Amino acid sequence: MPELPEVRTVANFLNKNLVNKIILKTECFFEKMVWRNELKDFIKKTENQKILKVSNYGKYLMFELASQIMISHLRMEGKWSITSKEVNIYNKNHLRLQFELSDGEYLKYYDSRKFGTIEIWNKDEYLEKSKMDKLGPEPLNNQPPFEYLKAKAEKSNMLIKAFILDQSILCGIGNIYANEILFSAKINPERSTKSLTDKELKLIIKYSNEILQKAIDMKGTSIHSYKSGDGEIGQFQNELNVHLRKDDECFICGSKIIKKQVAGRGTYICLKCQK
Missing domain, CATH: 3.20.190.10 (MutM-like, N-terminal)
Structure with missing residues (x-):
């Protein structure tokens, strides 16, 4: 999608x-x-x-x-x-x-x-x-504010993967970018949202902004059939760190990337980097 x-x-x-x-x-x-x-x-x-x-x-x-x-x-x-x-x-x-x-x-x-x-x-x-x-803020241009995300996280019983996929909390993040954001923030997607520290919440905001903006600059991620209005494919698929990289070596630590279902979505994790 x-x-x-x-x-x-x-x-x-x-x-x-x-x-x-x-x-x-x-x-x-x-x-x-x-x-x-x-x-x-x-x-x-x-x-x-x-x-x-x-x-x-x-x-x-x-x-x-x-x-x-x-x-x-x-x-x-x-x-x-x-x-x-x-x-x-x-x-x-x-x-x-x-x-x-x-x-x-x-x-x-x-x-x-x-x-x-x-x-x-x-x-x-x-x-x-x-x-x-009913939609939450787009995670761009230094949004959302830290205070907003912390207040939402403190009330949530969801896994962090489900939390950042919830469009009423953060609008625009789907499975690809959720995997990439959590890897960059070094957060295991199966952790409880309530367990996140202030530092980790700030990292989610930071990498949401950076990754989505870089993907926009590169005209998106073309994996299956996505093309822009003139039939052009995006280029961000060449920047993916974990998504679709099952059994490949992590670029950071060399461990194998695993894939499992988290919050009903295919989730790619480096268990050494994302503890």
């Missing part, structure tokens, strides 16, 4: 190429992807709207239209592209939604697994209606 760096990369690409274009026509080929809206209402609210900005919050893409906010969640395999009507840079059979734009190009959404969702709300209600008001 695309995490914050991948979604930020897609948002940057779309923002660069969509601002001030008008959606002339909306066509949906998989009605169930339209989430919390009736399809007819979704089409009515998107057509003849100018795209003012594309951004993201955590794993959510946000299209600011003239009078609405359209929210896209890519889930496992969602991909956006901008091409002519005839061109498909992804599998045409996976095309689920397309918008005809005022310059003759088409904004297209592909999803092989059909898990992705899209919804549209008025600007004054989108946070509540989309449930985005």
Whole structure:
């Protein structure tokens, strides 16, 4: 599933190429992807709207239209592209939604697994209606504050791996970056969140910021099928210290990386570094 760096990369690409274009026509080929809206209402609210900005919050893409906010969640395999009507840079059979734009190009959404969702709300209600008001802060730009994370940790009975994956606590971290952050902080993912010291909580903030920002700079991590809006792959997979490195030697101590299920997710650990 695309995490914050991948979604930020897609948002940057779309923002660069969509601002001030008008959606002339909306066509949906998989009605169930339209989430919390009736399809007819979704089409009515998107057509003849100018795209003012594309951004993201955590794993959510946000299209600011003239009078609405359209929210896209890519889930496992969602991909956006901008091409002519005839061109498909992804599998045409996976095309689920397309918008005809005022310059003759088409904004297209592909999803092989059909898990992705899209919804549209008025600007004054989108946070509540989309449930985005329940999300925690993005761990970027020196966020979250230490006091915030400590207060959350003191009340939590979760394992630390589950804690930093909880989108209501930290928004945008998925399995790949959780593995990398905990390795860099030298924290075993099976430890109780309540057992963390102030120093360890500060290290989680530090490495969350550093790792996510570096991944954004490198346009994300391409492991399975992730590509940005122009079909470009990311490069952060070349920087991974533990994720997908089962039985490989740890770059720090030379011990073998192990893999186990923690909080229901495949978790890569160096037991010597992450005690």
